[in-house]
Each structure stands twice: as structure tokens, then as C-alpha cells.
Amino acid sequence: MKDNPKIWLSPPHIEDDEKQSLNDLIDSNWVTTGGPATTAFEEDLKRYLEVDSPVVALNSGTSAIHLALLLAGVTRGDSVMCQTMSFVATANPILYIGANPIFIDSEMETWNMCPETLENAIKKEIENDGKIPAAIIVVHSYGMPCKIDELSEISKKYNIPLIEDAAEALGSKYKDRKCGSFGDFATFSFNGNKIITTGTGGALVIKNKKLEKNARHLANQAKTSSFDYDHDVLGYNYGMSGLSAAMGIAQLKGVEKKVNIRRANNWFYWEIFDPIEEVFMLKEPILSFYSNFWLTTILFDPKGENKLNKDDLRKCLEAENIECRMLWKPLHQQSFYSKYNYYGTGIAEMLYLNGLCLPSGSSLSMEEKERIASVIKDYFKN
Numbered sequence: 177m178k179d180n181p182k183i184w185l186s187p188p189h190i191e192d193d194e195k196q197s198l199n200d201l202i203d204s205n206w207v208t209t210g211g212p213a214t215t216a217f218e219e220d221l222k223r224y225l226e227v228d229s230p231v232v233a234l235n236s237g238t239s240a241i242h243l244a245l246l247l248a249g250v251t252r253g254d255s256v257m258c259q260t261m262s263f264v265a266t267a268n269p270i271l272y273i274g275a276n277p278i279f280i281d282s283e284m285e286t287w288n289m290c291p292e293t294l295e296n297a298i299k300k301e302i303e304n305d306g307k308i309p310a311a312i313i314v315v316h317s318y319g320m321p322c323k324i325d326e327l328s329e330i331s332k333k334y335n336i337p338l339i340e341d342a343a344e345a346l347g348s349k350y351k352d353r354k355c356g357s358f359g360d361f362a363t364f365s366f367n368g369n370k371i372i373t374t375g376t377g378g379a380l381v382i383k384n385k386k387l388e389k390n391a392r393h394l395a396n397q398a399k400t401s402s403f404d405y406d407h408d409v410l411g412y413n414y415g416m417s418g419l420s421a422a423m424g425i426a427q428l429k430g431v432e433k434k435v436n437i438r439r440a441n442n443w444f445y446w447e448i449f450d451p452i453e454e455v456f457m458l459k460e461p462i463l464s465f466y467s468n469f470w471l472t473t474i475l476f477d478p479k480g481e482n483k484l485n486k487d488d489l490r491k492c493l494e495a496e497n498i499e500c501r502m503l504w505k506p507l508h509q510q511s512f513y514s515k516y517n518y519y520g521t522g523i524a525e526m527l528y529l530n531g532l533c534l535p536s537g538s539s540l541s542m543e544e545k546e547r548i549a550s551v552i553k554d555y556f557k558n
């Protein structure tokens with residue numbers, strides 16, 4: 177029924193004791209960018225990610241990707257290899273720079289960038305263009321680590337900087353190492369729907385420590401001095417506010433709990449869908465992969481005989497005021513990206529047509545789960 181309270185896909189999850197840290201921050205008056213809270217949040221992130229690399233807190237995940245591309249030396253006319261199955265923010269900064277995205281299909285084990293397709297594409301691009309692509313952006317979609325060993329190897333072999341878009345993968349691990357610790361650059365988002373939130377916010381992890389200073393410079397309007405308003409290059413207003421940082425510090429303390437709840441949500445869905453032959457759930461392929469299961473995703477068998485499909489299940493969930501969404505529309509199918517090159521065999525397209533994301537927030541209650549389970553079970557009974 178529509179008058180049931182709405183169950184959201186992945187709403188912000190803020191606990192009462194976190195409100196105090198915002199009050200304290202306001203009392204300190206460091207509400208704007210560049211204060212002690214921001215530095216403290218960066219240190220907390222570094223510790224959490226177990227990296228030695230500098231971490232720069234920013235105002236969004238999108239800004240973090242933009243800065244990563246700039247620091248990787250990408251300029252107008254360059255080409256950038258980019259996973260096609262992702263949120264549009266993964267690729268948009270490529271166009272901000274005037275570079276050309278080249279979209280790469282997924283593989284079926286993680287739904288992320290296919291290493292073989294990537295390598296073929298690099299070879300073809302070099303053959304056609306005589307130019308080596310300027311960067312590679314891989315994504316850990318829905319929290320599932322991509323095949324980072326194979327992808328890193330290709331990045332090293334061709335000497336192309338690797339950017340890990342870990343916006344959805346805070347707390348995910350590969351071979352016991354946190355996602356965001358592998359690439360030459362890694363980016364996080366703390367938007368309201370992500371694992372932790374700072375309202376809006378992001379972070380950039382930079383492997384080469386020498387680039388840290390320039391990252392901060394570019395994020396702060398490339399200001400050489402406050403006194404005389406001198407700026408040496410084109411900069412950006414990308415810093416994180418103290419308010420966001422205070423929220424981030426409080427949120428990060430609860431990150432393990434939030435990840436465990438999302439993993440438990442995934443298990444809850446697993447029990448529902450396991451007996452249903454026509455539905456496939458994305459699983460960690462082998463033990464090396466540890467997903468935070470930011471969103472639980474299901475895939476209907478495109479060749480299923482009983483004509484069960486995502487659209488009918490979606491209608492049943494929506495009728496009960498339960499939000500669900502399709503998987504990412506492949507970026508090469510977005511109208512303004514359709515003129516750019518794409519390499520693949522239609523896997524991302526198939527995922528888009530047959531997949532569904534289900535409510536997965538870390539504040540999902542027992543009662544809400546019961547409502548969801550009853551709608552799904554009803555749908556498959558008929």
C-alpha cells in the first residue's frame with residue numbers, strides 16, 4: 177500500500193551520538209574549508225585504509241575523480257579508458273578536461289571492467305591512433321572489488337596511470353587489502369547514499385606523495401597567497417568543509433558496523449533468492465574478494481522460461497512504496513557519450529536490462545525487511 181512508509185534504496189544513516197560532533201564543530205567556528213577537522217578526517221581515513229599515501233578530503237567524489245585525472249597529466253584530446261558500467265560521475269570529469277572517454281565492458285564474475293577487453297582496447301587504440309591512453313578508470317561497482325591484480329598489471333605493462341573509483345567501496349577488500357589502496361589514485365564519495373556520508377563529500381588518495389601539494393593547491397583555487405589574491409594556474413573550489421569533516425569523523429567510527437549490516441542485508445536477500453532458479457545474485461567470486469555489498473543486486477535470467485522479469489517485480493515493490501532501481505545504464509549508451517569508442521560484447525547492456533538493485537541501507541529495520549521479503553515471495557509464488 178502507498179501509505180506504508182517509504183523504504184529507500186540507500187538512505188543516510190546518522191546516529192544520535194553523531195549530532196554532538198556537529199555541535200562541537202559549530203562551537204569551534206571552523207565550519208569552512210581548511211580547518212583542523214578536515215585534517216583530522218584525512219588522518220582517520222588514512223588509518224582506516226591502512227595506506228601511507230596522502231589522503232585529501234574534498235567536496236565530492238566527482239571532484240576527486242577530476243583532480244585525479246588532472247594530476248595524472250590527462251589533457252585535452254587525450255583518451256581515457258573507463259568502465260562503462262558505472263554512475264555517470266565516473267566519466268564526466270574526462271569531458272570536463274576535454275579528453276575522450278573510451279568505454280570498456282564488464283566481465284561476469286564481478287560485473288566490473290574486464291581485463292582482457294581492456295588490454296585488447298589499449299592495443300587497438302595504439303594501433304589506430306599511435307597514442308597510448310592517458311589513464312584508466314576502474315570501478316568497484318556496488319562495493320564488489322574489480323579484478324584489480326589483472327587490471328593493475330595492464331596499467332603497469334603499458335605505463336598508464338590507474339585511477340580506482342572506490343566511491344561505492346569503502347570497507348571492501350581484495351586479498352585483505354582495502355579497496356582504494358591499489359591505484360596510482362583512488363577516489364571515494366561520501367554522498368548521502370554511500371556507505372558513510374558527510375552530506376556531500378569525497379576524498380582522493382594519492383600514491384605519489386610528491387603530487388599531494390599540487391592536489392591541495394588545485395583544490396583551493398590555485399591560490400599562491402591569500403593577501404594579494406594571486407593564483408598561478410586555473411584552480412577549483414574543491415575543498416571539504418569543516419562541517420562535512422566533523423560528520424565524516426563521526427561516521428567513520430561506525431564504518432565497520434555499517435559494512436557488517438550491509439553484508440547481513442545481502443545474506444537476507446540470499447536466503448530469499450537462493451531457491452529461485454531464474455534469479456542470480458552477484459557473489460564474491462573467490463575468497464580474495466570481500467564486498468561491502470553497498471547495494472544488493474540481482475539479475476534475472478534473460479533466457480528464463482517463466483517470463484519472470486525485473487519490471488514486474490519492480491512494479492510489485494513500488495506498489496508497496498519500496499524503492500528499487502535498475503543497474504547502471506552503460507555509459508556508452510548515454511546520449512552524450514554515444515559518439516565515443518566502446519569495446520565489449522554487450523555484458524553491461526545485458527546487466528542493465530535484467531538487473532535490479534534492492535533496498536540495502538545500513539538502517540534497514542527488521543520490519544522493513546519483512547515487508548520487502550513478503551512482496552518478493554508473493555511475486556515468485558505466482
Ligand SMILES: *Cc1c(COP(=O)(O)O)cnc(C)c1O
Pocket residue numbers: 235236237238239262263265266315341343344364365366367376377378
Ligand atoms: C557516487 C559516485 C560517484 C560520485 O560521487 P559524488 O560524491 O556524488 O560526486 C562517482 N563514482 C561512483 C561509482 C559513484 O557511485
